[in-house]
Amino acid sequence: MDVHLVDGTYELFRHYYALPNARDSDGREVAAVRGVLASVLGMMKGGATHIAVATDHVIESFRNGLWPGYKTSEGVEADLLAQFPLLEDVLAAAGIVVWPMTEFEADDALAAAAVAAARDARVEHVIICTPDKDLGQCVQGTRIVQLNRRTRVTIDEQGVVQKFGVSPASIPDYLALVGDAADGYPGLRGWGAKSSAAVLAKFLHLESIPADFREWLVNAANASALADTLNRERDRAVLFRTLATLRTDIPLFDDVDQLRWNGPTPAFAELAIRLDAAVTEKRRHGRA
Numbered sequence: 001m002d003v004h005l006v007d008g009t010y011e012l013f014r015h016y017y018a019l020p021n022a023r024d025s026d027g028r029e030v031a032a033v034r035g036v037l038a039s040v041l042g043m044m045k046g047g048a049t050h051i052a053v054a055t056d057h058v059i060e061s062f063r064n065g066l067w068p069g070y071k072t073s074e075g076v077e078a079d080l081l082a083q084f085p086l087l088e089d090v091l092a093a094a095g096i097v098v099w100p101m102t103e104f105e106a107d108d109a110l111a112a113a114a115v116a117a118a119r120d121a122r123v124e125h126v127i128i129c130t131p132d133k134d135l136g137q138c139v140q141g142t143r144i145v146q147l148n149r150r151t152r153v154t155i156d157e158q159g160v161v162q163k164f165g166v167s168p169a170s171i172p173d174y175l176a177l178v179g180d181a182a183d184g185y186p187g188l189r190g191w192g193a194k195s196s197a198a199v200l201a202k203f204l205h206l207e208s209i210p211a212d213f214r215e216w217l218v219n220a221a222n223a224s225a226l227a228d229t230l231n232r233e234r235d236r237a238v239l240f241r242t243l244a245t246l247r248t249d250i251p252l253f254d255d256v257d258q259l260r261w262n263g264p265t266p267a268f269a270e271l272a273i274r275l276d277a278a279v280t281e282k283r284r285h286g287r288a
């Protein structure tokens with residue numbers, strides 16, 4: 001069997017900005033929920049049997065206590081935030097396993113579920129449906145892979161190496177050096193994709209990088225500056241790596257069979273009628 005793990009937060013954002021507004025009879029914006037629901041149901045129609053969706057029920061997580069600049073819900077449109085609980089309710093009514101995350105993030109749930117599902121010998125592939133580069137750390141060979149459903153590109157372990165220049169095990173270290181603007185931490189000054197990949201391809205993790213590694217950056221004009229920055233800010237780099245490291249110790253299910261889709265619940269029909277009756281507007285979100 002294949003297990004599909006879907007980044008519901010990414011899907012909701014993607015559909016929110018791609019689709020025209022649509023409001024139900026209570027005036028609630030529901031276009032993104034309709035889009036995600038149709039997309040996920042389409043996966044089952046296409047043959048997916050075991051599936052779960054993780055959402056950021058609360059954008060903030062434990063990481064906000066570690067780094068003050070970490071991403072928050074500030075600036076996220078109210079009509080988008082309001083659709084998270086609705087999406088969770090609609091997917092659950094459709095019979096789909098949903099993990100609404102509060103203390104942890106949706107990415108943590110995807111990582112934990114991927115590790116748990118891979119323990120089952122019956123599982124041939126775990127397909128993590130998200131383009132988020134954080135999830136590259138979870139990829140293992142060709143068994144746990146990452147799928148960008150928008151571009152239909154699947155990345156296995158070799159694909160991670162080709163894309164980032166480092167193995168999945170080094171992705172948190174890589175993000176610690178280059179930073180992640182989407183998550184709100186800057187990385188280390190001067191460290192870019194090429195220099196980070198070159199050093200980590202050799203040393204794998206931050207603590208293994210020697211104080212003087214300039215010989216490994218013979219093609220980098222600012223090798224000395226990079227070495228000085230890392231030696232001066234190692235503690236900060238380790239903190240950023242903590243932010244980038246996904247938690248895999250979150251209990252989400254006891255058996256992969258719990259992820260099997262067995263059809264919608266009785267509550268789904270009424271919700272589907274309300275969503276179908278929503279009035280579509282001409283304007284798209286975020287556009288005048």
